[in-house]
Amino acid sequence: MKYVVTARLAPGVDNVKRAFETFGRVGTDEGLIALYAGTDGKTFITITESDDPDMVNAATYAPFFESTTVMPVVDVDDAWMNAMVTAIGNMGD
Secondary structure, eight states: OEEEEEEEEOSOHHHHHHHHHHHHHHOOOTTEEEEEEOTTSSEEEEEEEOSOSSOHHHHHHGGGEEEEEEEEEOOOOHHHHHHHHHHHHHSOO
8 A cells, every 4th residue: 555644844943953863864664655845844745655554754753743644545547547437427416
């Protein structure tokens, strides 16, 4: 399963400094597909593939985040599109 994790750093310059020191030592989870940083300098978005929604990245860096949202996602492929068309077709007016 793929997960998109959006995390916002908690306020405080010291907190940011410690978060990046930890990041430099720990690095990213082996299932990491992509890592993005928001232009606000406080928001980070990761796309990870894992068997467990409690991913190492989220657990390791949790003390540095004000909020974290983990959302399971699936590829929008032909099978997904066909399922959506069928589901919409089965909806009543």
